[in-house]
Amino acid sequence: MENAFAPRITRHPLPFDPAAGAEAASRFQALGPDLAPLLTGAAGCSPYLWDLMQREGDWLCEALIQPPEAALASELAALEALALAELGPGLRRAKRRIALLAGLADLGGVWPLEAVTGALTQLADRAVDLSLQRLVAEEIRRGKIPGATPEDAATAAGMVVFAMGKMGAGELNYSSDIDLICLFDESLYPEDAAEARAAFIRVTRKMAALVGDRTAEGYVFRTDLRLRPDAAVTPVCLSFAAAESYYESVGRTWERAAWIKARPCAGDLAAGERFLKTLTPFVWRKHLDFAAIQDAHDMRLRIRDHRRLHGPIVVEGHNMKLGVGGIREIEFFTQTRQLIAGGRDPDLRGRETVPGLTALAEKGWIPPEVAQELITLYRAHREVEHRLQMVSDAQTHDMPNTAEGVARIAAFCGQEDADFRSALIDRLERTDYLTEGFFAPSEVEEGPELSESADEIVRGWDSYPALRTERAGTIFRRVKPGLLTRLQRAANPDEALIAFDGFLAGLPAGVQIFSLFEANPQLIDLIVDIAATSPALARYLSRNASVFDAVLGGSFFAAWPSMTELTGGLSAVLTDTPDYERKLDATRRWMKEWHFRIGVHHLRGLIDAFEAGKQYADLAEACLAALWPVVEAEFAQKHGAPPGRGAILLGMGSLGAGRLNAGSDLDLIVIYDAGDADASEGPKPLGIRPYFARLTQAMITAVTAQLPEGRLYEVDMRLRPSGRQGPVATSVHSFRNYQMSEAWTWEHLALTRARPLAGDAGLRAEFEVLRREVLTTKGAGETVFKDVADMRARLASAKPAANDWDAKNGPGRLMDIELLAQTGALRAGDPARRVEAQLRAGVKGQFLSQTEEQAVLSAYRLCWRLQAASRLLTDKALDMDRLGIGARAFLLRETDQQDEAALSRRLEEVLPESAAVINRVLGAGERNG
Known part of the structure; x- marks a missing residue:
């Protein structure tokens, strides 16, 4: 038969007891020579397996001539038809057969570790689920579960059993007990929760006995219910609400680690998955949780102290699970890293140890070679553990205390005694070396002498x-x-x-x-x-x-993402965040991390001021683009969806131009098109103007509100039509009329940098057509230069330079240059938004020569570098005398000057030249008009 058992054998034990081995060879000689070494070795090393081979001999002869997967599936399927009275004996028969099948498949190398532990876990799942269904059905028949019908037995009437530990991970060892937590959904019993709880407590106790009690037929799995919340004082089955309250208030790190592997295995699986989601904030912290390392280290030491497992590694009596270099070291290593980073990366939340190590390596948390070595060590440790347990079906992890006992395990592993001992100690020492440095806190060293x-x-x-x-x-x-x-x-x-x-x-x-x-x-x-x-x-x-x-997230020093990737990243975070206020806080956390990254990259010279300016603007745009639909959806729940094409969010000023510094606020405008609608359609409908005014205010609040994670950005909406006196949101038709008939020249200048950031794509495209139409029409006005000159004079009076180092205010500096650039774009009817392109428009319009363009650009580039760097260093006016050495070095590196005097001389060169050009262009307003 294809994929049958015998052709897949790759190894076999050496018979420690030749007599038992010989008897097995005789008993199963009909199976042929290919199976003989495996059966002889198994019987000669394990009294337990030899007993099973004799009790289930007829079945075994049938099972070993077919693929082991088929034999497993057949045994599990046979359990489905068993009634409650038949279930106990039936499960015990299945346990004997599947334990024998898995043992031989393990010893023969027919199945890898994961298939062996998976088969044992499948049996445990079916045993618990069938027991639960039959017992709940009996409680329903007796009328003990309020309102439940016979059909509810399939989902245990809202009760769910969570497989914890190795069972949850699908990693049961050969003689495992099973760790279970039993809960029920109290929301199904709003008036009768106490009566339902009493029934589910009875079910839990009977289920544990049905699966765990030893009878003449044997047992299925020893059952442990002590991982539940506060097990010393709580009943064996709790409500979801009681469990959630416990974990939120007093849950400990070891319990978080336990829930990493938790899996609904029986009863109402859908309710179990919902409960796991409610525990996500408890298990997976939103911040990297390095304090968990210390907790894990302390836990390891307490276990070792309790079990007296300290000291040098010796083979006799060594605990393969909890001892130095044992299985638990690798599991703790994996789980602790998962706890540290899994809150931020769902890919690291796997239950299984081997895939967990692989994921940690793929995400850069551990070196790939370390992950692979630990995986190899883990599998080898688990194989030794299984053989220890196969000898007598004992839940043990201790190596035998005698030389004879160790020799039996060596033979069970197919090795000579000396070779086995040497390899085992090498593996334990290597495991200890790879994991101990991660867990053990550093020794306190002496620090330097201080002044x-x-x-x-x-x-x-x-x-x-x-x-x-x-x-x-x-x-x-x-x-x-x-x-x-x-x-x-x-x-x-x-x-x-x-x-x-x-x-x-x-x-x-x-x-x-x-x-x-x-x-x-x-x-x-x-x-x-x-x-x-x-x-x-x-x-x-x-x-x-x-x-x-x-x-530490793995991508801190990676290339800057595209806008699509950036916005999509935040949108994914918001989709996974439950309620509205948490979404706002999540946006703030996300923004701060990226904002910090830009600042660090700038400080360290990985990017310059212009790249930093672009990245700050990209970040702000991504935040607004991802947050806008969230605000719209929240607002629509009460007042209905936005009428017509809804509203679009416009970035103005530096945001529209795509260049911000570390401390920039955001200039925004909202434009809407409600179509023919008179009001919204929702539980509390609003007229068009109040609808969009309140939607705009909701967005401003979402951005500026002081929440636990702080503010997102400061917002300025004074560039809207009529400034502070105008409505906070304007219809597209009113905006067109205002720009064409009422707007001042300064408002047309502001429009040169306007850029749609969020909202309906069609309305955004229409706005851009309108913007260009306004610039083309209004840029030819006779008073443009005179209006700008007047505006410039007012700005110079209201915002003079703070000192000689002020890069923003004053003649020839940033605001002055931006005013000239916007004038160039307006006058030329050019859609360009950035200063460089707008100055080029001025050259094309022939009121700015190429020489003048270069003079202004030289000043602009120096001033932007100075401004961007200084805003990263301080939110106050730049004062060189108050800067530290490191800050001055950063400032000089950014401006490409050797020292402070050189920077001062360079400013003295470029600023007057820039101011002279601006004076000439704006001072000649009447002639050029």
Whole structure:
């Protein structure tokens, strides 16, 4: 038969008991010589397997002439027709046969580890589910489950059993007990929850006995219900609400790790999946959770202390599961990494160990070669574990305490004793080496000697909120020496220390961030670099320390994504976030991480000011484009969908031009087209004007509201028609009429940089046609230059330069140049939005020569670099005397100047030339008009 058992055998045990082996060879000689070594070795090493071979001999002869998968499926299928009274004996018969089949398939190399553990798990799933169905059906028949009908037995009337641990992961070992948590959906019993709970408690107890009790027929699986919430005081079956309340309030790291592998295996599976989703925030934290490392390390040490498993590795008596270098080390290594990063990356939330290691390697959390080696070690450890358990069907993980016992296991593994011992110790030591460095906290090292002033600063740290807990202090003491050493290497150590002190003082809590530093020393380098360059960014980090998560996410230093990728990334986050306010907070978290990345890339010279400007603008656009439909949908629930083609969101000013700095606010306008509608259609309909006015206000609130994650952006809507006095949203027809008949020249100038960002694609295209029409028509007006000259004079009076380093305000600087550029675009009727292209339009329009264009561009480029860099360093006017060495070095690198004097001279060269060009063009308004 194709894929039959015998041709797939690749190995076999050596018979430790030759007499038993010989007897087995005689008993099954009819099966032929290909199977003889396997059957002889199995019987000669395992009294348990030899007993099963004798009890189920007739069945075995049939099973071994067909594919083992078919024999497994046949046994499982036979269980479906069993009534409650027949189920106990039937399950025990199936256990004997499937244990024998899986054991031989394992020993012969016919099945890989995953198929062996998968077969055992399938049996456990069917045993629990069928027991649950039959027992719930009996409770329903007796009228003990309020309102339930016989049909409800198929879904256990709202009860669900979660397979935990190895069963949840499909990784049951050969003699596993099964860890179960039993819950029920109390929402199905709003008035009779207590009566339903009593019935489900009875079902749980009977199910555990039906599956777990040892009878003359044997047992199915020993059952453990102690992983449930607060098992010492709670009943064996709880409501969803009670379990959720427990995990939200007092759930611990080990319970989070346990729920990584949890899987609904019986009863109402759909309700079980819904409950798992409610636990997602508990199991998978939104921030990288490096404090889980310390929890896991402490847990490992407590287990070892309890089991007295410390000390050197010796073969006799070594615990293959919990001992040094054992199976649990690899599982903890995998699960802890999953806990750290799985909140941000659903791809890392797998239940199984081997796929979990593979995913961690693919996402860059562990080196691929380490993952592969741990997978090989894990499989080898599990095979030894299975053979330990196959000897006598004992739930043991301990190697035998005698040389004779070890020799039996060596033979069971098909090896000579000496070779087996040597290879086993090598594997255990290698596992310990690969995992221990990850778990064990660093030893506290000596830090550098500090000056008196520095020592005084450091002594004050113990009083900061971030160090108020003993745990935070313990972790920080391990981190501090390396941190101080790195601070001492800064260009100006005292400045760097003061800036870091500001960061530390602003941290509200420290366990997570200090654990993050301990596990990832490169982050200490980063914070020192930031503190030494931009104290303002360091203070920002203290309020938003979660942005460090992004550095470790695997793509922090990757190429900047496209707008489609950027917007799609945020949209996916929002789709997976349940309620409206959480979506707004999620947007803020997402934006901060990307905003931080741009700032770090700029500080470190990976991008320049112009690339940073583009990225900040892309980021803002992505936030608005992803958030706009979310706001619309939330608003529509109450007031109906937007009438007609709805509204579009326009970016104005620097946002429209696609170039922002680190501190930019957003200039926005809303335009709508309601078609022929008079009002919206919804539970609370609104007239057209109030509908779009309130929708616009909802969007502004969504962006500017102070939520737990802060604000998204500051918003300015003064560029809308009629400024502060005008409505916050304008119909497209009113906007056209206003621009053509009422708007001032400055409003036409603003339109040169207007850009649709979100909303109906057709309306966005129509707006662009309208924008170009307005520019072409109004740019030819006789008063354009005079109006601009008047506007320039008012701006110069209202916003003079703060000092010689002011790159934005003052003659020949950014605002002056942007005014000239917009005038060029308006006058030429050119749709260009960016300064460079708008100045080129001025050349094409023949009121700006190429020489003048280059003079203005030279000033613009220098001023933009100076402005973008200074806004990353401080939100105040740039004062060179107050900048630290690192900040000055960054500023000079960005402007490509050797020193402060050279930068000053360069400004003195380009600004007057730029101002002269602008004076000439705008001062000649009447002639050019």
